[in-house]
Amino acid sequence: MTTSxxxxxxxxxxxxxxxxxxxxxxxxxxxxxAGTASDWAGTPEPGATVLSTASLTGVISHxxxxxxxxxxxxxxxxxxxxxxxxxxxxVAFDAARVERGATLGGLFATAxxxxxxxxxxxxxxxxxxxxxxxxxxxxxxxxxxxIKNVAGYDLTKLLHGAQGTLGVVAELxxxxxxxxxxxxxxxxxxxxxxxxTHAHAVAASPVEASAVQWLQDGSGGRLLARLEGxxxxxxxxxxxxxETLGAEAPLLSEADADAAWAxxxxxxxxxxxxxxxxxxxxxxxxxxxxxxxxxDATEVTAAPLTGVAxxxxxxxxxxxxxxxxxxxxxxxxxxxxxxxPGRIDLAALGPAPTSAALLRAVAASLDPDQRFGRGRLxxxxxxxxxx
Amino acid sequence: MATxxxxxxxxxxxxxxxxxxxxxxxxxxTDEVGLRSYECDGLTGFRQVPAVVVLPRDAQEVAACVRVxxxxxxxxxxxxAGTGLxxxxxxxxxxxxxxxxxxxxxxxxxxxxxRAVLEPGVFNLDISRAAGPHGLYYAPDPxxxxxxxxxxxxxxxxxxxxxxxxxxxxNxxxxxxxxxxxxxxxxxxGPTGExxxxxxxxxxxxxxxxxxxxxxxxxxxxxxxxxKRLVLADFPSVQAAGxxxxxxxxxxxxxxxxxxxxxxxxxxxEAAVGAGYTVEAPAALIIELDGPADECDxxxxxxxxxxxxHGATRIHxxxxxxxxxxxxxxxxxxxxxxxxxxPDYIVQDGVVPRTRLSEVLARIAEMGSxxxxxxxxxxxxxxxxxxxxxxxxxAAGEHDxxxxxxxxxxxxxxxxxxxxxxxxxxGADKACSMPxxxxxxxxxxxxxxxxxxxxxxxxxxGKIFPTPRLCGEKPGKYQAHPLEEAGxxxxx
Numbered sequence: 105m106t107t108s109x110x111x112x113x114x115x116x117x118x119x120x121x122x123x124x125x126x127x128x129x130x131x132x133x134x135x136x137x138a139g140t141a142s143d144w145a146g147t148p149e150p151g152a153t154v155l156s157t158a159s160l161t162g163v164i165s166h167x168x169x170x171x172x173x174x175x176x177x178x179x180x181x182x183x184x185x186x187x188x189x190x191x192x193x194x195v196a197f198d199a200a201r202v203e204r205g206a207t208l209g210g211l212f213a214t215a216x217x218x219x220x221x222x223x224x225x226x227x228x229x230x231x232x233x234x235x236x237x238x239x240x241x242x243x244x245x246x247x248x249x250x251i252k253n254v255a256g257y258d259l260t261k262l263l264h265g266a267q268g269t270l271g272v273v274a275e276l277x278x279x280x281x282x283x284x285x286x287x288x289x290x291x292x293x294x295x296x297x298x299x300x301t302h303a304h305a306v307a308a309s310p311v312e313a314s315a316v317q318w319l320q321d322g323s324g325g326r327l328l329a330r331l332e333g334x335x336x337x338x339x340x341x342x343x344x345x346x347e348t349l350g351a352e353a354p355l356l357s358e359a360d361a362d363a364a365w366a367x368x369x370x371x372x373x374x375x376x377x378x379x380x381x382x383x384x385x386x387x388x389x390x391x392x393x394x395x396x397x398x399x400d401a402t403e404v405t406a407a408p409l410t411g412v413a414x415x416x417x418x419x420x421x422x423x424x425x426x427x428x429x430x431x432x433x434x435x436x437x438x439x440x441x442x443x444x445p446g447r448i449d450l451a452a453l454g455p456a457p458t459s460a461a462l463l464r465a466v467a468a469s470l471d472p473d474q475r476f477g478r479g480r481l482x483x484x485x486x487x488x489x490x491x
Numbered sequence: 492m493a494t495x496x497x498x499x500x501x502x503x504x505x506x507x508x509x510x511x512x513x514x515x516x517x518x519x520x521t522d523e524v525g526l527r528s529y530e531c532d533g534l535t536g537f538r539q540v541p542a543v544v545v546l547p548r549d550a551q552e553v554a555a556c557v558r559v560x561x562x563x564x565x566x567x568x569x570x571x572a573g574t575g576l577x578x579x580x581x582x583x584x585x586x587x588x589x590x591x592x593x594x595x596x597x598x599x600x601x602x603x604x605x606r607a608v609l610e611p612g613v614f615n616l617d618i619s620r621a622a623g624p625h626g627l628y629y630a631p632d633p634x635x636x637x638x639x640x641x642x643x644x645x646x647x648x649x650x651x652x653x654x655x656x657x658x659x660x661x662n663x664x665x666x667x668x669x670x671x672x673x674x675x676x677x678x679x680x681g682p683t684g685e686x687x688x689x690x691x692x693x694x695x696x697x698x699x700x701x702x703x704x705x706x707x708x709x710x711x712x713x714x715x716x717x718x719k720r721l722v723l724a725d726f727p728s729v730q731a732a733g734x735x736x737x738x739x740x741x742x743x744x745x746x747x748x749x750x751x752x753x754x755x756x757x758x759x760x761e762a763a764v765g766a767g768y769t770v771e772a773p774a775a776l777i778i779e780l781d782g783p784a785d786e787c788d789x790x791x792x793x794x795x796x797x798x799x800x801h802g803a804t805r806i807h808x809x810x811x812x813x814x815x816x817x818x819x820x821x822x823x824x825x826x827x828x829x830x831x832x833x834p835d836y837i838v839q840d841g842v843v844p845r846t847r848l849s850e851v852l853a854r855i856a857e858m859g860s861x862x863x864x865x866x867x868x869x870x871x872x873x874x875x876x877x878x879x880x881x882x883x884x885x886a887a888g889e890h891d892x893x894x895x896x897x898x899x900x901x902x903x904x905x906x907x908x909x910x911x912x913x914x915x916x917x918g919a920d921k922a923c924s925m926p927x928x929x930x931x932x933x934x935x936x937x938x939x940x941x942x943x944x945x946x947x948x949x950x951x952x953g954k955i956f957p958t959p960r961l962c963g964e965k966p967g968k969y970q971a972h973p974l975e976e977a978g979x980x981x982x983x
Contacts, residue, residue, distance in 0.1 A: 250844055252842050254648045254659075261694050333786055459679055
């Protein structure tokens, strides 16, 4: 492995190397992938050794016939998609930051997802096995290379969304889907207040849109609906979708569709760097009301059918707390996704859920000294617990 | 294992008194006859009479029951309909069985948000029945769906025939209310599947009742597809049927279901149901497509062309909903029907990567003929989930040989890169095979997670993890579950 002494960074070259690094560096560890989400969630406690997955890259095995792939966690998803694309396959996952080089391990640990989550879920639903290294150097496997598998606990799920706590993911096994022969996007200009009604009309029609996403733009906003399938099939469904949405909803040219989804990605990334970005999830029917009340929010994107939204708010403790509080009052989930430099006063999480004590007990069992990602899930996992 | 023991009356008495403080008399079962009806689940070769059975009526009462157990340090086992096939609901000697059968209300069908809020004792099929008038349904459909409960589905991460396209229970559970081993009530998951922090819901689903008791669950509902097409195709060999499945997948078609049956299984099913199978055919596929009508039709043409290319000897298209139901009925009755061609049988549940189907079937046939036992095969071909049925005669003294063959088949699946179980779970049945699939470290980490949920190990002990006590003894002969004898459930 290579070690840099300025900011202590370790870059293991293999799984064994990673295990040895975890064993040899006895203090706190901060896992780093491509760095596309390094300011998400809680601020890590200073002084941790950075454990970089930059050299843990590449496909371990790909069996096109079984539609599964095993890959090292530091692999950028864009690179994997390219390899899979040659076989007409893909990971049916499109979080915005994938385009910026995000690694599979990072996307998994942060529970990120994009518009395709409407149809395919998040990586939680697509990852079928994992190899993790725990704080004591234990290397554990769960799941496997088969999609259907109920042997033992699904430990893989536990690492999904752990924000770099509990352990470090070294390898992931994913289920794959065929790359659709054709893709089409229909765009309807609509303010947020009416977006849900249109989205429900799409959902109630038989066109089976793979993604339905609203985004705020200069003229108010627009609802994007993506169809995927065979060429003939998509052509037919576009016509039916336009009957549902009306004449104001054009089918976008390929270039316009790419631009529209790029605009969506830019909004998710949050615009001006001095603002905070929060991602929220509430029962879908409550989403519009919540977002309309947050008058300061910009760069708003909303998935009316899944209840997930991202928004940019002023980087003040009060503004961020306001979002967390409102979401919690609706029984939802919120997470800070961008923290302007130095703003450690912004709360990463909302009020602790009823399961916080359970989370602490599980964390204490897997990582008793809280070596991994200390501070990332504070205050749900308080930082004061050192052995 | 499996030797019925008489429970100590002192344990029973003390516990019963505590339970009776908040439960009506009829909800605390302590008499021998009453307790006996809870001694096993669908894996009837494993039996154990518990000390007490309680039937709480709501989550608060479940929590109170668990607190009584925690106070006395007594293990407890949650039980739904008892249809599990791996002994997951097998009672613990001197322990308590907490039956969830009184928590069976559908609390809400939320049409706008496409979700259902359920108590754990709701039958799987009743969810789709309640959602049906709104054009919605609940996707996971284990064959026992008429009588298995959603709480049991959560514990086992149940699948069914349509998992390849639509996923398993874990992909459809959004939020759960759970009673932990100390009697506390917590919520896992949330209204959207969004996570702030580790997915505790995900690790709970499929934990076979060892991490707590689910008392309320919110599941996603899906909209029924516009069109559904079903074909039953006969093939000249198992290999040809297997290759057909491969080509379907290669053609980027993801069928809603692809099931394979061999001639032995069809012979049994046909004798029982008369679904129109060709008994002489070495193998048949049941393939279901669904989706928008145009695309469904186009893919269906592609699909039948692939079947023809592989020498399909008959292609029967089930045109009407009734015809489709008939084909499915035969498929789902296959397990129980095997009783017609063999005095005794063991159902196995293993998974191999789909591309190794032909190989595993050839090996199973070899292994069967080596010990002189027949093996019938019925399985979910799309996802490589096998259900070999080892046929044997108890009277002829073949039990131990059959058990051994069955376990070897499960372990063969692991050897070929698959899994010990695709949907029936590990339970008490396969705990001793776990080291074939997981290292000591892997199992140790699972146990560490368990101790985070339940430090004292009171929640359904003796399941999933191998123990010397469990693995040193042999289970008794398989006996048909009463519901199975009545033809209500099948073993898959």
